[in-house]
Amino acid sequence: MKNRLRLLRAERDWSQAELAERLGVSRQTVNAIETGKYDPSLPLAFALARLFEQRIEELFQPDDTPVVRNP
Amino acid sequence: MNSRAVTPAPSRRSLVLSFLVPAAFVLAYFAARAGIEEVEPGSAIALALALFPVPFFALLIYAYVRAVRGMDELGRRMQLEALAFAFPIAVLVVFTVGLLDLAGFHGTHDWDLPRLWPLMLLPYWAGLALAQRRYA
Numbered sequence: 001m002k003n004r005l006r007l008l009r010a011e012r013d014w015s016q017a018e019l020a021e022r023l024g025v026s027r028q029t030v031n032a033i034e035t036g037k038y039d040p041s042l043p044l045a046f047a048l049a050r051l052f053e054q055r056i057e058e059l060f061q062p063d064d065t066p067v068v069r070n071p
Numbered sequence: 072m073n074s075r076a077v078t079p080a081p082s083r084r085s086l087v088l089s090f091l092v093p094a095a096f097v098l099a100y101f102a103a104r105a106g107i108e109e110v111e112p113g114s115a116i117a118l119a120l121a122l123f124p125v126p127f128f129a130l131l132i133y134a135y136v137r138a139v140r141g142m143d144e145l146g147r148r149m150q151l152e153a154l155a156f157a158f159p160i161a162v163l164v165v166f167t168v169g170l171l172d173l174a175g176f177h178g179t180h181d182w183d184l185p186r187l188w189p190l191m192l193l194p195y196w197a198g199l200a201l202a203q204r205r206y207a
Contacts, residue, residue, distance in 0.1 A: 024143070025143040025144070025145070026143050026145065026146060028145060028206065028207070029143050029144070029145040029146075031207075032145055032206040032207075037205065037206050038145055038148070038206055040144070041144050044144060
């Protein structure tokens with residue numbers, strides 16, 4: 001799963017530790033999500049979306065976007 | 072949905088559960104072992120000594136479960152992966168030692184279960200290190 005977390009965090013000038021504290025998770029968790037090594041649970045994804053005032057699908061995109069065929 | 076705003080600082084209670092409880096169990100275990108070697112095998116006192124560490128281990132399980140519940144979701148995932156790695160290895164060790172015993176290879180007390188079980192922590196630590204590396 002790709003995500004825009006690092007970009008959005010940089011725009012707000014937050015460190016990983018600051019974001020982690022706001023979410024109530026460890027800095028390692030924030031780093032693992034940003035680097036795509038860990039996909040967050042739905043509650044955490046909603047918390048991220050709420051924090052960055054984005055929709056979940058604006059924050060996270062699947063690695064292989066499905067090909068839309070013409071009908 | 073449950074999302075905490077701030078990661079709580081470790082309380083004195085959690086520190087006690089993290090350090091004192093494991094230390095108490097280790098002390099109880101080695102005290103029981105030392106005591107058992109001094110009393111008559113099969114006696115009531117030997118039975119009492121053999122069961123002496125059980126409540127300490129129960130407390131250890133409580134402390135571990137509490138610690139895992141206090142972790143965030145990635146911490147819990149890493150604990151699960153460490154245990155998923157360690158548990159089958161522990162089962163493998165137990166049944167292999169049991170089969171070796173049945174096969175008549177029970178002469179060496181260096182490799183019996185009471186001496187072997189502390190080594191079962193090694194796969195857990197290895198699994199935890201692998202999980203830490205995976206998500207680092």
